[in-house]
Every structure is written in C-alpha cells, then in structure tokens.
Amino acid sequence: MREITFSEATLEAMSEEMQRDEKVFVMGEDIARQGGIFGQFKGLPQKFGVERVIDTPISETAIVGAGIGAALAGMRPVVDMHFADFVGVCMDEVLNQMAKICYMFGGQCTMPLVMRAPDGIIRSAAAQHSQSLEAFFLHIPGLKVVIPSNTADAKGLLKAAIREDNPVLYFEHKALFPLKGPVPEGEFCIPIGKANIAKEGKDVTIISYSLMMHRALEAADKLAGQGISAEVIDLRTISPIDKETIFSSVAKTKRLVIVHEAVKTGGVGAEISALVAEEMIDYLDAPIKRLGAPFVPIPFSPSLERLVKINADQIVSAVEEICK
C-alpha cells in the first residue's frame, strides 16, 4: 500500500470532503497563508479558495462560536484549534452551546461541526502547548470525540467526522503529523464509535489511542519476546466508548492495562477502568493498570519532560506486574 504522512492523510480527507460537499469549509489561525503549523492545511486555499479556507483573527471563542452558528445555518464547518491547549478559551462554546443545542432545542437542528485540535507533547513546547485534554470531553453529553493513532485512521476518521451531523472533536497528536504510514487509495470512512483491535492476543489487553498506540505496540512486541501475548486495542473514538470491543477483549485476556499520554488522574483510563470494574470485574485475574502522565503540568526542560512521557518499557513493566 502507498505510504503518506499523517498530515497528508488529513489533507486528503479535507480535500475529498470539500470536493464532495461545498458546504464544508475550514477556519482557524494561520491555516491559509501558512498551511497550518504542521502543514495540515497546505494547498487547500489554492484548491478551494480563501473563502473556504479562512484565516481568522486570534479569537478562539469566535472561531468556535461562528462554527456553531454556521452549522446551525446549514454549513458543515471544520474549525481548527491551533493547539488543543487553547480549548479553554472556547470551553463555554463547546460545553454549553455545541454540545447542548440540539438536545436543548428538542432536536430541531443538527450540528455538523468538526473541531480539530493538535495535542500532545513535542520538543519541550512546555506547559501551555503540550497538553492532551480529551478526557474533559468524555464527560460532556452531546459531543463525539475521535483521536486517530495512524495515517489511515487519520483520514478515515476525519472523513467520518465531517460527514457526522453531530459535533465531533478530532484530536491529532502533534508528533504524529510527520509520520508515514500506509493509507488505502480512494475514499473511505472509519466508523465513529468503534475501536480497532490493532493486534490480537490472549494474555492481556492493552488499550490505548493516539501517539501512545505506538508505544503500546512496541511494548506488545517486547512482551511477545517474553512469551506474553498482548491484545492491543486502539480506541479511535473516546466518546462514545466502544464498550463491546473492550469487554470482549477483557473477557478473553482477563487482564487490562490502559495507556494514555494525558494526566493519569481523571483521564480516559479512569472511565475505562471503572466500566470494567463495574461490569466485568468477575472476569479479571489482576488489578487494572493505568499509565498516564504524572500529576504535574508539563515541564519545559528536556530532562523533566522526558519523565512525563510514557515509554514502551513502562508498559512492559505494568503488564509484567499483572501477568506474574
């Protein structure tokens, strides 16, 4: 299969969807002239014009709010958050408008809006440019949240998100943008709400998503060398969580480790662990392990930043602990 970068994969998704439906447009800071900080919008203005690929003022509140308004008026906006860290600036729009409008108004409207948000740690971007904040949105009824880990998913999930009539947050890890990977030719969507079994196994279930999937798969390889067969699940969608896939894997392996880059406390791992502890506890042969960032803002110095990132060895150790 052909290989393209994650960034290119998202570009294909945008291009195809903008081609397919002229109601799709995108707005955000520095996306037209610059093509996005990570090149993820490169070439789109040339193809679709600056009327549909819009450089905005530095006004995240208005960007998201206007996205909501445009969606209510029949468009299908994609809005770019620049960095996921800035979602606090427009949190009211996400929490109280985007997520609630359709329900609150008794289903009179749809909300075909995608919010793209580059997240995660890269190169000492420090406390305000490195966060993974997806867990907040799990707790907000009315949203859907997707978070691809690889090039093909990047394309398929973005296309699905754009075709959704519900609001979708699309988190894309900054460190993934330059990564190359296989992507099928032609159009395809990846269904929202379905997890992917990235690797089958029988001794332990490792659940992850986004960049950490790469660490999880690395860990699974190492574990295979030790005779431990890990099943690795890529959530792909954080909300709604695919309980079925998780539960059937846990029923099989009886052991569970959850891995994310976000702060461990109150993270997505907590919800998954709690779901399993509530509905599948009898299947478990070991404690449920969670790996996530320690409870600190992300420090700048490389010597400290390194300590908040999860690596494959930590995952291996966690698995070993519950597999002995």
Next chain:
Amino acid sequence: MREITFSEATLEAMSEEMQRDEKVFVMGEDIARQGGIFGQFKGLPQKFGVERVIDTPISETAIVGAGIGAALAGMRPVVDMHFADFVGVCMDEVLNQMAKICYMFGGQCTMPLVMRAPDGIIRSAAAQHSQSLEAFFLHIPGLKVVIPSNTADAKGLLKAAIREDNPVLYFEHKALFPLKGPVPEGEFCIPIGKANIAKEGKDVTIISYSLMMHRALEAADKLAGQGISAEVIDLRTISPIDKETIFSSVAKTKRLVIVHEAVKTGGVGAEISALVAEEMIDYLDAPIKRLGAPFVPIPFSPSLERLVKINADQIVSAVEEICK
C-alpha cells in the same frame, strides 16, 4: 449545637477571614447590591465596604484573571462564578494560568485564590444552569477542589480554602444554601485533602459528596433497616483525593458504591473506581458501582429533570445488587 443555614455558614467563614486578614476580598456579579443570588454574600459590603466586596461587570474571564493577578500581587481573592456552568467562560484562566503559574515559574510565587461556584440541579434551571462540573478539575494538576455537603463543612472548608496558598475551587450546591444544620461556635478549619467518615459501617462503602451525601445517608438508613451496615464517606475534597480513607474503608467493607450528581461518564466516580481497581482489587467481593447522571444535558421539564437526579432508592438498589 446551634443551627444555621449553609449560606450563613459560608457567610461566617467569609466574615471571619475578611476580618482576620485584610488581604482577603471578594468579587463577582451581583454580590454587593444583591448579596449573591443565594444570599451567600449578604451583609458583607455593609461590614467590609464595597472596596472589598466588589460587584463586577459580566466578565467571568476578567473576574478570574484579575483574581489570579491580584493573588500574584499579594492579595487573597475570592472570586464568585455566579453559576458553576459558566466556568467554561474562564476555563483557560483556570487551566492554563491559575493551575500552572506556580509550577511553570519554578515556585516563585503562591496562588492564594479561591473560586466559589454554585452548582447542581435546582427547580428546572435547565441545561445551562444546573451542571456539576467538578470532575474536569480533578484532571488539572495544580488545583485543589473542595465540595462541602453540610453547614459545618461549608464553613470549615471555605475558611481552609481562603487560608490556602494554592488555588482552590469551592463548589457549593445550590440546593444546599437554604439547608440548616449544626455548626460549632467559633473559628475552625476543615483540612483540605481529608475525607470524612460520615457514618461507620462494615458491609459496604458508599462514597459521595455535596448534595448527594444527603441521599447517601438516607440510603444508609434504609439499608440499616434491612440489616446492611453501610459506611458512608463524604469526600469533602475532590482533589487531592483522600486515597487512604477510601482504601481503608474498602479494605474493611469489600464493597464500593460511588454516588454523585454529575454525569456518570468521566465523573469523579470513575477516578475513585479506577484507583480501587488498580490498588485494592483483591479486597473486593463485588463490582464497583457508580451512580451519576445519565449521559444527557439536564432537561428543563420537571418530568425529565427528575430522571437525572439520583435518589436514595437508587442507591439502595445498587447496594443490594452487590450485597446479595
């Protein structure tokens, strides 16, 4: 012991702390002329002047941001959120400034700031005026989060929060304000970070906080009638969570139910459940149950609103399920 309302208890705390330290002041919308929507600021301007009890513009971002700035400049501000639902408006200030400044700047400063936020369901206030959003803040390193369930705690926790040199979010349930309860005479603080065993028991641990503590205690009474002895823990502090108290209770009872008014998915209950599933699973004799609001915005109509509130019978049923 004398009985006063929850609202009066918070007033005593404010008065005593403002008396004790002239650096303490409070600002928010409609707190001076009106005395707060729930009367929780009544009389303060008369005592301390409108220089220290300040009516603000409708500018939550500036209210919280100015609170942060004033704290950095040596004051001890208390800021009022009017309704917890509006915290999205100033989420960037909470997430990226209030919580991170001390760490990011290497401990050069302190952040003696309290944010008070009335939350919870009352009387069909509907989707944008009824939320319980405390779980977001569990996931943000750098904050402390307290949430009293009764009059004495309301006073003691507020006083402790005001004396803290770290940022504290203080959630107060709107339905609690008029409730009367015993409050000791004189000054006292309730330590932040310590849970309270509200009722001892041996068969099951029920963890809750805020208004739902009242339901939990009701349920414990009913259960006692059925011969089930429930230990009821009032978290008091959401962040940091008092693992020790939780763990020793679970070690004793071997059964756990967590109850909150907030949406179940991604709520505080998820974190507690995950902590126990990670560190205490071997003690458990039953699945960990969580009770929280269903995954919808809070509907207006009384006939629907009623369905999103947890009642004592639901808690009783959950306990029965895991105690059989």
Next chain:
Amino acid sequence: MSYQADFLRALYRKMVTIRKFEEKIGELFLGGELPGFVHLYIGEEAIASGICSNLTDEDYITSTHRGHGHCIAKGANIKPMMAEIFGKKTGYCKGKGGSMHIADFSIGMLGANGVVGGGYTLAVGAALAAKMKKTRQVAVCFFGDGASNRGTFHEAINMAAAWKLPVIFLCENNQWASTTPYRTTTAVENIADRAVGYGIPSNIVNGNDVFAVYEAAKVAIERAREGGGPTLIEAKTYRIKGHFVGDPEMYRTKAEVQERFEKDDPLKNFVSDVLAKGWLKKAELDQIETKITEEVDAAVDSARKDPYPDDNELYSDLYVESEVNLRA
C-alpha cells in the same frame, strides 16, 4: 414618514402579543405554575418588534435569557412557546429547553441563550454562512448592556467587521444587568461608542419608540444585505420588571420604575402616535388587543392540558443519526 395600515397592525400585534404573553407568564409564575426562572421583556417590546419587522423567515436572530419578546417578534407561535415554558411535550423544544432555551429554526430563531453573551458568535456564524451561500440573509444578535462586557462581544464584532458579515448587533440597553446599574461596570456613556473600535457604523435609538427602532434597523439591515457589513445599534430603554419574576428589587424603588414606565411605555407611545397621526383607529387597536388576550388565554389553556414528556424522551435528541453512520 408614513406606514401602511397593515404594517402598523402587524407591528401592534407583535407588541401587544409580547405584552400580554409576558403579563400572563408573570402571573403564572407567581402563581407557582411554572418551573424554572422567567425573565420578562415588558417595556422593551418596541425593540424586538421594530427590528424583526425588517426581517423575513429566512433571516436569523440570536436571543438572550430574556427571549420571549424576540421569539414572538420573529414570528414564533405562542402556543408551543407557552407549552415549552410549562415544560410540556408540545413545546418548541419538547419541554427540554424551557423559558431560557426557546428556539424555532423554521423561522430562523436560533435560540434564546442561558449564557449571557453566548449569542454573538452564533449570529456571526449564521451571517458567515449567509455570506458564503450568497443568500442575502442577515443575522441579528440581540444582547443586553450587561452582556456588552463579555469578551464574546469583542471577538464577534471584530470578526464580523473584518469579514464584512451581514450581522446587526442590537444592544438593548435597559440600564441594568440583574442588580447592577449599567454605569458602574462600564466607563463609557454609550455602548454604541464601541463601534469606532471596529470601524463599523453605529446608531443610538430610543428603544421605546418602535418607529425609531424600525427605521434604524432598516438602514442597517439594508446595508448588511448589500454586503456593507455589520452595524452596532444601541436601543436605549429601561428594565421595567425585576430581573426575573420574583426579584425583590432591593436595588431600586418601585416608584422610580413606575414613574419611568408611565412616562415612557413603548406600547402607549405607539398607540398615542398612531392615533394622533390618524394611522389607525382606537377600535381596531382594541379589537387586536382583545383577540390577542384570547389567544394568550387559549395558549395557557392548552399548555395546561398538554402532557409532560414521557420518560423515554430523556435520551432522544442527544445525537442525530448521521449519513455516515447509516452507511457504516
């Protein structure tokens, strides 16, 4: 200036409907029949009515917590409005929204909003959509003097100005934000003065004179339709009722308010205007008023009888089925 009689009748109908509806709501609330909070628009009828008389069903408005008047002026039906405020299944939002969250998408009423200042950016987005689709629709954003201090005011107007979007920002300066007087939180005499900072035109009108509002809005809306971009209009008025029904109003005297209302009631202003100019007859006006009183009573009657939503309604309307999911 002169107006068609039909136009004047329609205008009167809007204003009286708002007045009667709101009086009834106040009564019902005090009688304990209504859940939630209600914020009345009494005394500000001329604003929504004057503006919306320039709009078609294709145009958009965004509204506030004090939204009943905007709804009615935009053409909403008072039956489902009343039912919604009662929390009934037959309401505009099936009882899920309530007084602070009434919308009618079929007439471009994009919703009341419980978040003060939450509507600005939605209006900008609707206007952006209109511009992209080249439909000549406009969007009107209603907001209060208090709301003018939210950051969204700034971001929205700046964006609309930079992009020349067809949106009218309509400030209802009723001098109060809940218990807080306008000038204690805002150092500038007129909200309209802020237009200078965005390079857009502004206009200050007497919000209790429906004709003044109508004419100012007409110019602004025409301009917006022609691609001339946004206008900021400030309608000066006064909040006659408490902030919400039940407000003890300790922050002002009843006499002060009563005097203000007697001197400058937009509805009385209209009536004396049209009678003095001989545009309409007293009998016609009375007839309209009687009819509307009946309509409001009928709306109450049916709302009372209507059923509450069923329990299984709790989960509906949260998500819609999307094309992509159906195909997956």
Next chain:
Amino acid sequence: MSYQADFLRALYRKMVTIRKFEEKIGELFLGGELPGFVHLYIGEEAIASGICSNLTDEDYITSTHRGHGHCIAKGANIKPMMAEIFGKKTGYCKGKGGSMHIADFSIGMLGANGVVGGGYTLAVGAALAAKMKKTRQVAVCFFGDGASNRGTFHEAINMAAAWKLPVIFLCENNQWASTTPYRTTTAVENIADRAVGYGIPSNIVNGNDVFAVYEAAKVAIERAREGGGPTLIEAKTYRIKGHFVGDPEMYRTKAEVQERFEKDDPLKNFVSDVLAKGWLKKAELDQIETKITEEVDAAVDSARKDPYPDDNELYSDLYVESEVNLRA
C-alpha cells in the same frame, strides 16, 4: 526634551542587551542547542525599554510569548534567563518554564505567557491589588496586534476603565500575528481607536523611537499612579524576525523586511539621535556594547555548563505548603 547621560546609558544598555541576547538566542536555536520554540524581540527593543524606564521594581508587567525583551527591560538578569531557555536548573523557573514562561517576581515581572492575550486580566488584577493596597504601583500589560482580537482585551480594559485601575495597556503593533497581516483580521486602522469604547485615553507612538515611547508611557504611568485610570498606548513597529526562529516566512519577502529594518531600526535610531544631539559619545556606546556582548557570552557559557534539573524536581513547586495545612 533632554535627558541625563546616566539615563541614556541605561536606556542604551537595555536595548543593546535585548538585541545581543536575542541575536545569540537565534544563533543557538538554529545551532540546535535550545529546546522548545523561541520568538525574538529584535526590532522592537525601543518599546519595552522605553516603557520600563518609567517603572520601578515595585511596578508590575505582564508579558507575552515574545517576552525576552520585556524581561530584560524590566531588569531581569540575563544569566538565569539564558539558563531557563536552555532548560537548566539555574534558570529563573528552574528549567520548568522555558522561553515562553520566564518570570521574575522579585522585580514585578509577572511572567511571559504562552496563551496569546492571557496577560491582560492578570495585569488588571495586579493593578487592582495596587489600588486596594494604595501603593501607587502600576501594571503594564504588553500585548500584540494579534492579541488585540482576543476577548480578554475587551473584558480587561472595560474592567480597568470602570474601576479606574492603574494599568497601561501597551499594544506592540508589529503588523503581524504569526503569518497573518494585521489588517486582514482587524477592520480598524489603529488598535488605539478602541480606547473610545472604554472612555479611556489613548496614544499612538512610533515604537521604533524609544524617546517617543518613553514620553508617552511617562504621561500614562503618571496618570495611572495618580488614580487617573488606564491608558491604551499603541506602539507602531514591525516584526523584523520570523514569528519564531525557524519560520520559513513564506508570507512575505526577505527584501521587504530587510529594507524596513535598515530604514527604521530602533537601535540605530537611538544611536544616531544621541550622537547627533551630542548626548552620548560613540566611544561610550561602543564600550557598553562590548561589555554586553561579553555578558551575553558569559551567560551562554554558564548556561551551557549548568546542570539540568534533577528527576526529583518533577514534583516540586506544584503546591506550596499552606499555613492552614501546617496547622491542621
């Protein structure tokens, strides 16, 4: 206007320190020695230097992502600054902050900020504290043309105006917000025009003329100290360097920038001014420059040698022990 030689030397020292420091940072970053991102202040030295020469260590400033110049002008020591940018333990923030998060509370520098527009409200809060404590301190909030479109601009200035707080809002209008030209996102010619909407004075100055900046700031700061409330100053300048070091700058030509810089370099402007007026001698200036070059080199040397933070530093500084906890 005439100035003391000492004052002029100090001014020159500030500006040259910024220039040399930033040139060195650019070099180090391109050499791959620095982690993170860096945004250079080259070409804008006159602004921070002119403003901060009116301030004492008791006064406050809030800064931006482009904060090195503000730090230096406020009196920060370049050794811990350099160490911080290297991520070393000896840095101002013990390596936890980096370029975008340098603060020095001992001199009232309340921090750079990675959130554009994050500083406004903090400055307002510091000014509020000063007013409450009656200390005659002022706060200066630096912000960019791009940042002027954030809602925080509006909320902060309105609040400061309504409460007459001692805060100066200082817009560094360098014509660019990252890759986006000022006039494409803002419909108004001058950010300063926005002052009208808050009822506060404003001033537009040539940001490349340190004396113009100094004098304008002096008036505003004096006014603020006397209780006259906030002023909005717009310093017109131009962003000479890329948005960050490494920016490919596809959105403008190098020639355009070079020409601009050659014609209007604030440092050259200063030098030719003081020489022409005979206020300082060439030799003095050269001597200052040489000394500063050495200081910057020394800062680099020691930063290079300094240790990285230890692993156990990860958890420190998150919470401080509070009195109440100690007593509990």
